[in-house]
Amino acid sequence: MKNKKMRHYKYLLDHHREDREELIDDMEGIRMGEYDNFYLDELSGYDNHPAEIASELYDMEHYMALKKLQMDEVKSIKRAEKKMEEGTYGICEHCGNEIDSKRLELLPQARLCIDCARKEERETISSKEQTMKKRPSEEQVIEAWELNRDGVQNEALDDLMHYGSSSDIE
């Protein structure tokens, strides 16, 4: 790759990294203000409606995921900068082909060519689907909460427990 082009991508990378780092700083600020006493205030409050707690948990999860995304971006930008030093920048880590310049323009930290990236994306999605199947959904968690709170449903649950208990079988 020509030096002039390389300087251009270096500039893009710097820019991207600064943006991300600023964002992470902003998010740290939010965390300090809003979430510091999150577990103490929200989760120990039994009076809160379970759906509200679930929504707070969702916000928290959402925020953590967002922050992780930004940090991952910074990591991959730093990685690309290291590759510049090593002289392997712009080369696909999978197949060793040159990454298309249009792709680098949009995603200067790209470590894969478009073909390999698409392939990897498909694999990631299918492995995510596998994980999702193993975890209980948010709806199921709320349902369990509702079941414990609601007296009528509790009675129904009691009936169910009696019905299924071993004494009935004897």
Ligand SMILES: [Zn+2]
């Ligand atoms: Zn490739």
